[in-house]
Amino acid sequence: MVYDVTTSWAMIHHLDNSESAGPKSVTAGEEWRRRKKEPATINENHGRELLELHTVSPKAGYTQEDVIQLAYIMTGWQHRWSKKNLETGNVWFNSEYHQRGKKTVLGKEYKKGKKALASVIKDLVNHPNCRDFVAERLCRYLITDEPTKDMKQPIIDAFKKSDGHLPEIHKAAIKVAFDYNGKYKKFQTPENWLIQVAKIADLNWPPSPELMDKYELGQRPFDSQREPEWILQNIGHHPYRAKQPNGWSDHSDDWISPELLIRRLVYAKASYNFSKMENNKNAAYYESIVEKNFDNPSKIMKYINQKNRPVEKHTLLFNHPEFLKA
Amino acid sequence: MKISRRNFLKTTALTSLYFAGFGGASYANSGTKKNLVIIMLRGGMDGLCAIPVKGDKNFEKLRSKINLDRTLKLTSDFDLHPALKTFKSLWDQNLSAAVHATNIPYTGRSHFDGQNLMESGGKIPYQEKTGWLGRGMKTAGLTGQGLALALPMPLLIRGVPMNNNYFPVGRSLPYPTTLELIKQAYKDHDEKLLSDNLEIILNRDFNNRSRDDAWILASSAGTELSKPDGPKVAVFEVDGFDTHAAQGATDGAHADCLSDYDNIVRSLKSSMSEEAFNNTLVLTLTEFGRTIKQNSSNGTEHGYGSAILMAGGLVKKAQVHTDWPGLKKKELFEGRDLNSTIDSRAIYASAMSTVFDVDFKKITKYVFWGENLPNLSDKLFKA
Numbered sequence: 083m084v085y086d087v088t089t090s091w092a093m094i095h096h097l098d099n100s101e102s103a104g105p106k107s108v109t110a111g112e113e114w115r116r117r118k119k120e121p122a123t124i125n126e127n128h129g130r131e132l133l134e135l136h137t138v139s140p141k142a143g144y145t146q147e148d149v150i151q152l153a154y155i156m157t158g159w160q161h162r163w164s165k166k167n168l169e170t171g172n173v174w175f176n177s178e179y180h181q182r183g184k185k186t187v188l189g190k191e192y193k194k195g196k197k198a199l200a201s202v203i204k205d206l207v208n209h210p211n212c213r214d215f216v217a218e219r220l221c222r223y224l225i226t227d228e229p230t231k232d233m234k235q236p237i238i239d240a241f242k243k244s245d246g247h248l249p250e251i252h253k254a255a256i257k258v259a260f261d262y263n264g265k266y267k268k269f270q271t272p273e274n275w276l277i278q279v280a281k282i283a284d285l286n287w288p289p290s291p292e293l294m295d296k297y298e299l300g301q302r303p304f305d306s307q308r309e310p311e312w313i314l315q316n317i318g319h320h321p322y323r324a325k326q327p328n329g330w331s332d333h334s335d336d337w338i339s340p341e342l343l344i345r346r347l348v349y350a351k352a353s354y355n356f357s358k359m360e361n362n363k364n365a366a367y368y369e370s371i372v373e374k375n376f377d378n379p380s381k382i383m384k385y386i387n388q389k390n391r392p393v394e395k396h397t398l399l400f401n402h403p404e405f406l407k408a
Numbered sequence: 409m410k411i412s413r414r415n416f417l418k419t420t421a422l423t424s425l426y427f428a429g430f431g432g433a434s435y436a437n438s439g440t441k442k443n444l445v446i447i448m449l450r451g452g453m454d455g456l457c458a459i460p461v462k463g464d465k466n467f468e469k470l471r472s473k474i475n476l477d478r479t480l481k482l483t484s485d486f487d488l489h490p491a492l493k494t495f496k497s498l499w500d501q502n503l504s505a506a507v508h509a510t511n512i513p514y515t516g517r518s519h520f521d522g523q524n525l526m527e528s529g530g531k532i533p534y535q536e537k538t539g540w541l542g543r544g545m546k547t548a549g550l551t552g553q554g555l556a557l558a559l560p561m562p563l564l565i566r567g568v569p570m571n572n573n574y575f576p577v578g579r580s581l582p583y584p585t586t587l588e589l590i591k592q593a594y595k596d597h598d599e600k601l602l603s604d605n606l607e608i609i610l611n612r613d614f615n616n617r618s619r620d621d622a623w624i625l626a627s628s629a630g631t632e633l634s635k636p637d638g639p640k641v642a643v644f645e646v647d648g649f650d651t652h653a654a655q656g657a658t659d660g661a662h663a664d665c666l667s668d669y670d671n672i673v674r675s676l677k678s679s680m681s682e683e684a685f686n687n688t689l690v691l692t693l694t695e696f697g698r699t700i701k702q703n704s705s706n707g708t709e710h711g712y713g714s715a716i717l718m719a720g721g722l723v724k725k726a727q728v729h730t731d732w733p734g735l736k737k738k739e740l741f742e743g744r745d746l747n748s749t750i751d752s753r754a755i756y757a758s759a760m761s762t763v764f765d766v767d768f769k770k771i772t773k774y775v776f777w778g779e780n781l782p783n784l785s786d787k788l789f790k791a
Contacts, residue, residue, distance in 0.1 A: 098652045101705040119472065123703055126517075126710070127652055134518055140533060146517065146742075316577065318559040331560070335537075338601055339561035340608045341573040344616065347587070347609075348579050388589055397582045401590045403597040 083248065084136055085203045088128075091161050091170040097128035100160040102153060104181025122179075129153035133206070138188075142211040148188055154181040155198045167300060213241040216251065222332040224259040226266045233258055267407040269334035272319035275346065278408070279400050282375050285356040317345040350400035354393040368395060376404060442722065443633045443688040444763040445642045445676065446541060446564065447669055450523060451650030453694035454708060455715030456746060457662050458489050459506055459728065467735050470701040474657050474708070482506075486728045490658055491667040494674040495717060499726045503685075504719040505788070507755055508730040511696055511748035515741065517710035519650065522695030527564040529753060529776060540756060540775050542567025545641060547774040548764035552608075555632060555639040557625040564693070565643050572608050572639065574628060576618040581609070622646070622668055623675040630679030633688065640763070644672055649694065653705035673719050686721030689759055689789065693752075699744050700735060711745035716755055722762060722789050729788060754781040755788065762789040 087093060094100060103109050103122035110122035129152040133144055158180035164171035175196040185192050190205060192198040206212060217237035221229030240254035270278065280287050288310050297303050314321050318341070324330045331337070361367045368386060369379075376382045385402065386395045399405060460476060461467060462485055468475055479487035480496045486508065488496055498504035514525045521533035529540030545554055545568040552570035556562050559575040581587065587610060594603040613632070618624055625644070632638040646668045651661045669692065677685055697714030713733070733739050733747035741747040753776055760775070761768040761783070768783040785791070 098705060098707075101653065101703065103704060120704055123701070125652065125703055125705070130518060134520060140516075140518070140521060146515075149517075333537075335566075335601070336560060336563075338605060339556075339571070339573045340605050340612070341559055341575050341577075342561075343602070343605050344577055344581065344609055345559075347582050347590070348577050348616075351582050352579070385589070385593060389586060394583070394586050397586050398589055398593075402593050403599045403602065406602070 084132075084207055085200055087136070088132060088199070088203060089159060089173050091173050093128065094159055094173050095161040095170075097131060098125040099128040099156055101125050102128070102157050103179045104154060104157040106182045107157060107180055108178040124150065124153045124157060124181075126150065126153045129156050132156075132203075137203075137206040137215075138209045138211040139215040141215065142188070142209060144188055151185040151187045152202065154185045155187070155192055155202055157181045158196070159199065169299065207246055213238045216241060217255075219332065220251070220255040221258065224255060225262050226268060227333045227335075233262065269337060269407050271330065271332075271337055272317040272342070272345065273314060273321075274408075275400075275406065276313065276317060276319075276349070278405070279350065279353050280356075282371055283353060283356075283396065283400075284358060284361055284371070285353060286358055287353075287356040313349065317349050318342050346401055346406075347397065351393055351397045353400065354396040357392070357396075362392065368399075372399070378404075440687050441636055441638075441640065441684070442763045442765070443640050443642070443684065443720075444541075444759060445629070445633070445644070445688060445690040445720070447644040447646060447672055447690065447692050448526070448562065448564065449649050449665065449669065449692050449694040450645060450647045451519065451665075451694075452522070452696045452698055452710055453649045453665075453692065453714050454651070454655070454662055454698040454711075455508060455713065456697070456700065457655070458492065458666055458717065459486050459508055459715050460489070461485065461732075461735065462487055464735055467700065472702070473706045474655050474660075474702050476657050478658050483728055485732075489663065489666050491663045492670050492717075494670045494677065495719060498673070498677070498719050502726045503721060503723060504717070505723045505725065505727050505729065506718060507716045507750060507752070507788070508728050509713045509733050509746055509748060510716055510730075510750040510752045510755065511694075511713050512752050513748075514696065515712055517696060517712075519695060519710070522710075524563065526693055526695045527562060529756075537563075538567025539564035540753070541565050541641065541643070541760075542571075543775045544757075544760040544764065544766075544771060547770060548760070548766045550640055550764065553639050554641040554643070555629060556643040557629055558643065558645050562643055562645065565641065570604055570608060572612060574612075574614050574625070576614070576620050576624075577616050578619065579617060581616055584610075623671050626672045626675035627679040630676045630684075633676075634679075634681040634684035646672070651698075651707045652703070652709065653707040655702070655707045669717070677719075688720040689722040689763055690719040691756070691759055692717045693756075697746050697748075700740060700746060701744065709744075712741045713746035713748035716752060718788070724788055724790055750784075751781060753779065754784050757781055758783055758785040758788060761785050762791065 102125035105122050107122055115121055126149050130149045133149065133152060134140055158176045159173060160176050161173050162171040182194055187202055192202055217234035218229050220237055221233045225233060236258055237251060237254045240250050244250035289306055294307055297307055311321060319330060369383065372379045372382045386398045389395055389398060476489060478490050480490055482488045495504050512526050514522055524533045527539045528536035530536040541564045551568055554565045554568060554571035556565055556571065556573040557575065558573055561571060561573050565571055591606050594606060614628060629642045633642060646665055648665045655662045673690060676690065694714050697711040698708035699711045703709055731749040733749050737743055757771045757776060761771050762785045768785060772779055772781050
């Protein structure tokens, strides 16, 4: 999978690998480069991210030279534009851009050519730091900010045993999350919180798969199709625009600040606008959802019954500490 | 190429001796409220695009596709990017300055690690859970006096409790009576962090229904910073400096980002009282500079040395402070990047010492783990 992602059109294009040219490649010696004064240089962007985010993480202790060498291995992998508007084309290996000679990444030597990328990726995903990195991220996301060694071990074992088969790794992670469920309560990220609100309140939201499937490539999405993106942005968790380039934080404290709490207050209130008619008419609605989802239903009912209007009850319920932490 | 290595650091050493001779200067609080504003430039700001060096043929050759065809004049050695109009008008009033060829001591060229370190001030990525500014505020006892103009709380300002952040949602809050009930539930569950944050929400003076353009944020911040009991620290973020491709020159992606910065400064200046702006320091912060050489996509790669733009009345005078390392191949960091000859942590430590009225040694001890940084307060800022 890492290989497929690495050689996917979007990654090759957006991480600038198509512009990466080996200084010791066929194209480096071309006449037009001399004439236009455009010597062949590498673009390290994709190589660096392959090490840092997609496989071994900086804990593996790789150096700038490792990044350069990996970028050399990746020279030649380029995207082709599709003739159709807004469609991705193919990815191909342009041997004229490929850096000649052997390369060394994390102490291991790789031959020149197209096949080297698959070999180096195989070695990177089998590196112990890659397993540890994946286990750590899963535990942090599901259980606690500070995963323990014991917590990670079953996931690392599943990774080894299944040779990195993701469904097996995820199964192990979910099992660990259940095992530690009583012990740790984690303040939920805005996205998880929103999905919980939608599920527990039985909202007319998120939009149905039928509506989302009506989207056609090259068309402008309907406003109703873009609504999930907008709401997530407004609660501080835009699905693809994290402030830090390594994505959104998995640490609880990073999600608690005045403005972020304001977003939950405001959107808990707004969630009432997505209520289903039948729920609005059902007198036992709050009792049934509280009964089903909280450890101490009578206490929660007493709390939300301090207000009469349903919109206020929504605001109270979805900002209760027992709801914010799970 | 007229510019040569300056004796910047030598005079700095003398300055420190001067202080030592007097057994430490007195930092009595003068009673005037002073403010520190940090504008984070995410993605790696190209110091040589913001403040290009003059008359370096080699530099012009290496950047044939992204050279500026029009610049504003700063000094005999440096020009200014034309997008930095406010900066230039402040410069003409001795209200802005820059430090060039400076960076945090991080040479790894990764945004992820670099942005983490520029905010934490540490040396190992992801190790510190607090920011240098947060620790500085804690050292100065500035609890509840920080304001981030951002939706999540930036790492930079974490480490001191009760900071505020503002990024208007554009809707009104639930009824006060409802908020009181939620506050009670937080208390009953011993959720101190949640309680404290709700307390800030209930007591603050911001319009939650306004828009979130950078100049509106800056104008709200400026108003707050001008209040005698308002915040003393504000933090902004500008994204998009990572121009690997199509960086542009006079216009383009990098120019747009610099212009975002300039708009924030303009709006701060116009929303602050004259007295408040005269007692304010606005500094930029970035993770690294960019390579000297343009790449094959007319962008630049991740580099090392960059520049810090400084504005506000606490700037000593309009000057480009630098210990210029030169741009010849052998003078570059690893043969490719502008070197950093001034550890930018020294500038931030000096700024905190000046603005927070805290002894410089105390700042380096509690913020930067006793790192031996030169005190540049006297050189760069007004006391």
